[in-house]
Amino acid sequence: MLVLEEGGNLRILVHPELRAVVTKNDLAYIESLLQDFLERSKLHPAALFKQLSSLGVGPLVANEVGSNLWGNPSILELFSRFVELSSPLF
Secondary structure (H helix, E strand, O other): OEEEEEOOEEEEEEOOOHHHHOOHHHHHHHHHHHHHHHHHHHHOHHHHHHHHHOOEEOOEEOOOOOOOHHHOHHHHHHHHHOEEOOOOOO
16 A cells, blocks of 8 residues: 655555455455545545554554655555555455
């Protein structure tokens, strides 16, 4: 998952084959969490971004936090492959 803050709005991007990369045991939990993130991103984007920047929720852990996507080739490569999360999920 990549979360981008742009002008006070959040963009949540996920692996295009999320169901294939998340274990079956974790899938319902992850889908529920992502749905919650989508809803909260519309109501309280700044608070959600702050929380996600230090995230440690079950199998989700913030790996890298930064302010310059373009200066990080590995994140930029992920960004080019990921798709924007939207409602309804998947």
